[in-house]
Amino acid sequence: MKPMRRAVCWMAVVWMVGHSVSVEAQEPILESQSALSDSELCGEEEHDGGQSRERDGGQHKEERDEEDGRLDVGCSAEGGDKGQDEGGEGKGDEGEGSEEPSVGRRTLNVVASVVPGVVVHGAGHMAAGDWETGTLLLAAEGAGLAMAVGGIAGLAVTGASSDLIVPFAWLLIEGAGLLLVPALADLYGVATPAGGTGLPQVEAPWLRAELGYRYIYSPIFAYRNFTVAAAQWRWRGLRIEPEAWVATDDDNNRLRVMAAWRFVGPRPGQRATDGSFVEIEGGYTRHRYGTERFSENTGEFSGAGRLDLGRVATSLQGSFVETSLGLAMGAYTYDGIATESTELLLARFAFGFYTGHSRDGWGETSVYYDHRHDGYAAGLKIPGLGSGNAGHFGLQSTSALWEGLGLRFHAESGSSHVVGVSMLYQLGGER
Amino acid sequence: MLLGCMNVAQERARFDTTVGQASIEGATVEVEEGRASVRSLEQGRVEVWAQAPTLTLHLTASQTGVWEVVARNMVSDVEAFQVTDTGQEGPLEVQSNPLPTVFTWNVTAVAGERVTLRLEPPDAVDRGSWQFVMYADVQDRIDDVQDIYETMQTFPDVRFGLISGDLTEEGSRSQLERFQREMETLPFPCYATLGNHELGVDEHLFQRLYGRVNASFGYRGVRFTLLDSASATIAPQVHGWLDGWLDEGRDGLHLVMMHIPPLDPVGFRNGAFASRSEANALLAKLARGGVDMTVYGHVHSYYTFTNAGIEAFISGGGGAIPQRQDGVGRHFLLVEAYPDQERFTTSMIRVEPP
Numbered sequence: 013m014k015p016m017r018r019a020v021c022w023m024a025v026v027w028m029v030g031h032s033v034s035v036e037a038q039e040p041i042l043e044s045q046s047a048l049s050d051s052e053l054c055g056e057e058e059h060d061g062g063q064s065r066e067r068d069g070g071q072h073k074e075e076r077d078e079e080d081g082r083l084d085v086g087c088s089a090e091g092g093d094k095g096q097d098e099g100g101e102g103k104g105d106e107g108e109g110s111e112e113p114s115v116g117r118r119t120l121n122v123v124a125s126v127v128p129g130v131v132v133h134g135a136g137h138m139a140a141g142d143w144e145t146g147t148l149l150l151a152a153e154g155a156g157l158a159m160a161v162g163g164i165a166g167l168a169v170t171g172a173s174s175d176l177i178v179p180f181a182w183l184l185i186e187g188a189g190l191l192l193v194p195a196l197a198d199l200y201g202v203a204t205p206a207g208g209t210g211l212p213q214v215e216a217p218w219l220r221a222e223l224g225y226r227y228i229y230s231p232i233f234a235y236r237n238f239t240v241a242a243a244q245w246r247w248r249g250l251r252i253e254p255e256a257w258v259a260t261d262d263d264n265n266r267l268r269v270m271a272a273w274r275f276v277g278p279r280p281g282q283r284a285t286d287g288s289f290v291e292i293e294g295g296y297t298r299h300r301y302g303t304e305r306f307s308e309n310t311g312e313f314s315g316a317g318r319l320d321l322g323r324v325a326t327s328l329q330g331s332f333v334e335t336s337l338g339l340a341m342g343a344y345t346y347d348g349i350a351t352e353s354t355e356l357l358l359a360r361f362a363f364g365f366y367t368g369h370s371r372d373g374w375g376e377t378s379v380y381y382d383h384r385h386d387g388y389a390a391g392l393k394i395p396g397l398g399s400g401n402a403g404h405f406g407l408q409s410t411s412a413l414w415e416g417l418g419l420r421f422h423a424e425s426g427s428s429h430v431v432g433v434s435m436l437y438q439l440g441g442e443r
Numbered sequence: 444m445l446l447g448c449m450n451v452a453q454e455r456a457r458f459d460t461t462v463g464q465a466s467i468e469g470a471t472v473e474v475e476e477g478r479a480s481v482r483s484l485e486q487g488r489v490e491v492w493a494q495a496p497t498l499t500l501h502l503t504a505s506q507t508g509v510w511e512v513v514a515r516n517m518v519s520d521v522e523a524f525q526v527t528d529t530g531q532e533g534p535l536e537v538q539s540n541p542l543p544t545v546f547t548w549n550v551t552a553v554a555g556e557r558v559t560l561r562l563e564p565p566d567a568v569d570r571g572s573w574q575f576v577m578y579a580d581v582q583d584r585i586d587d588v589q590d591i592y593e594t595m596q597t598f599p600d601v602r603f604g605l606i607s608g609d610l611t612e613e614g615s616r617s618q619l620e621r622f623q624r625e626m627e628t629l630p631f632p633c634y635a636t637l638g639n640h641e642l643g644v645d646e647h648l649f650q651r652l653y654g655r656v657n658a659s660f661g662y663r664g665v666r667f668t669l670l671d672s673a674s675a676t677i678a679p680q681v682h683g684w685l686d687g688w689l690d691e692g693r694d695g696l697h698l699v700m701m702h703i704p705p706l707d708p709v710g711f712r713n714g715a716f717a718s719r720s721e722a723n724a725l726l727a728k729l730a731r732g733g734v735d736m737t738v739y740g741h742v743h744s745y746y747t748f749t750n751a752g753i754e755a756f757i758s759g760g761g762g763a764i765p766q767r768q769d770g771v772g773r774h775f776l777l778v779e780a781y782p783d784q785e786r787f788t789t790s791m792i793r794v795e796p797p
Binding site: 168169170171172173174175177178181229230231232233299301304305306308339344346347349350352354355356357385386387388390391392393394395396397398399400401426427428429 | 448449450451453613639640642643646673674675676679682703706709710711712713714715716717718719720721723724726727728730731742743744749750751752764765766767768769
């Protein structure tokens with residue numbers, strides 16, 4: 013079967029499943045309601061200095077549970093139900109008075125988000141009857157595909173010309189991000205309960221400190237064990253972030269200091285609408301390879317942003333996408349031999365979701381692609397013709413344990429594998 | 444699986460250790476240091492493809508008889524000697540020479556005894572200046588490669604060529620054999636390592652036909668080291684071999700060639716190793732090992748720069764999709780070695796305008 017015909021067939025299957033769901037959705041699924049909290053039922057809220065406000069015609073009320081600090085968001089039934097706003101489509105097949113699909117229906121939606129969702133992004137939402145979100149995700153995939161193809165075509169036509177490599181490479185990487193992320197968003201949207209997995213910190217902490225351990229497996233370098241220490245200090249839109257990775261079994265260390273200015277988004281003492289932000293970032297990194305007797309010194313500048321996907325669709329509440337683009341320049345110094353200039357293309361995209369709903373808690377998990385070819389993980393090595401071009405993939409997750417204390421899990425895979433855990437302590441910040 | 448992905452070149456390095464060895468019932472052939480691939484071995488006949496100007500070949504047969512030894516990709520004035528167990532050498536007469544680089548000799552094998560052949564050009568230890576050429580990235584322009592070869596033949600003193608990878612579009616057998624047919628129109632041999640475009644079908648096919656992808660040999664005061672960087676990395680096992688080759692080349696000129704450069708002079712592009720750190724570690728090792736020149740392909744243009752203080756060239760002018768607006772076009776490098784003065788001079792020879 014030719015690819016086009018196969019895609020059309022898959023679309024037809026998805027449409028039929030979605031159509032049957034929309035019919036089923038007329039029947040309330042009462043048993044699933046009882047398990048939902050108010051916040052899960054209502055889902056979307058906007059914060060404004062700690063006050064709730066109406067949105068989409070629904071009357072939201074925000075209540076804080078004094079005992080467990082949980083932020084509960086209730087709603088009246090005047091058309092503001094989660095899943096019924098924005099054209100009556102939210103988590104999918106819930107009808108009036110019902111919010112959650114049955115376990116079987118949810119499973120079917122999740123399966124659809126994988127097959128054919130891995131090819132037709134948004135298929136999970138379409139199967140759930142949420143055509144608006146499903147179509148949006150499919151359109152994003154299409155846009156990503158167009159960008160990626162445009163980037164590849166540009167590189168091919170110019171022969172990867174040094175004059176045009178930056179825009180075409182950026183186009184390709186961002187296109188790849190837009191091509192991949194909707195699939196994850198689709199899966200998230202149909203797999204998670206109403207209200208999502210968690211809430212963002214809409215007020216940023218003013219201080220965060222980190223102390224941890226990383227294990228790095230490299231087939232080339234002898235180091236394996238690292239101590240990681242970092243801090244993050246914020247004042248208004250400013251963020252200063254020093255970080256050190258020091259090998260305990262080799263002469264290797266990486267010292268890095270970053271400074272950023274946040275134009276939009278959560279700041280210390282200033283609540284934002286959600287976790288979305290826009291900022292610019294610059295920094296300096298010195299990576300010393302004492303055993304191999306060389307050093308890498310790099311200065312960099314980039315622009316970065318996060319978009320909470322709750323702004324896009326209610327079913328995606330609690331999830332976010334991130335991207336950043338930048339350039340780095342620097343010098344490699346080979347001890348006693350030479351110092352030579354270098355440059356590096358920076359690009360990154362991520363999909364993640366917040367975890368937990370309690371007011372004082374914090375936590376998020378994200379998977380990402382980072383185009384950096386320096387650092388410990390560096391670029392991917394793959395069999396076949398295309399090794400070396402791609403950067404690395406990673407996963408990081410933070411979670412509050414008790415008051416300001418928390419944990420970070422971090423893993424990356426590229427030319428090396430990096431995995432480790434850190435203790436975090438943060439002051440300030442609030443959902 | 445992920446660990447395997449990080450060692451994408453390791454299997455080829457392991458395969459290198461098997462190159463130059465073959466056996467059938469009643470006969471065994473071994474080429475020292477794997478400097479030739481054994482193309483075929485049958486009773487009474489062995490054919491090898493040389494990866495260096497000088498070869499030492501051992502043949503052991505269970506029955507006494509005359510063996511036909513065919514060597515391809517040899518320098519045109521190569522001489523063959525049969526070496527006895529006591530070290531006595533006797534010259535062998537060429538039986539046939541159908542192409543300038545293809546020779547056949549007959550040797551008599553005594554049952555159970557090892558026969559050693561030494562194939563060597565007469566000027567192997569001459570310290571005078573001499574020339575060789577380098578090229579890469581022919582890929583899908585194989586139909587036009589004779590343009591390059593015709594231009595190369597206007598330099599009659601060239602002793603051999605070096606190819607830094609991407610001979611073909613995807614490394615299929617038919618493409619590799621076509622490349623050989625075209626290349627054998629040259630009056631001199633070419634020694635190649637593979638590029639990423641040789642990994643499209645079977646990553647060991649290149650080794651079966653053309654020999655080791657990580658290799659080192661000396662000729663006329665110059666050590667040549669060919670490394671397999673086709674997967675944007677060097678196999679960990681090769682770093683150990685490299686230490687030995689650097690020691691062997693420390694007293695003379697040393698040229699290191701590989702396909703994907705450790706660092707791209709256009710860093711934003713990164714047509715280079717997957718890891719900058721690994722690239723820098725390799726370059727630091729080469730610099731401390733006294734390497735005088737590094738030559739790469741992969742980027743379809745021409746660049747001169749230094750890496751870790753070592754003179755570096757990217758010459759990817761074999762014809763594959765060219766970099767635009769660089770004013771280069773198809774080309775190759777002509778290198779003159781001056782062993783006594785411990786220096787190279789290099790010229791970029793244009794085959795056609797950009």
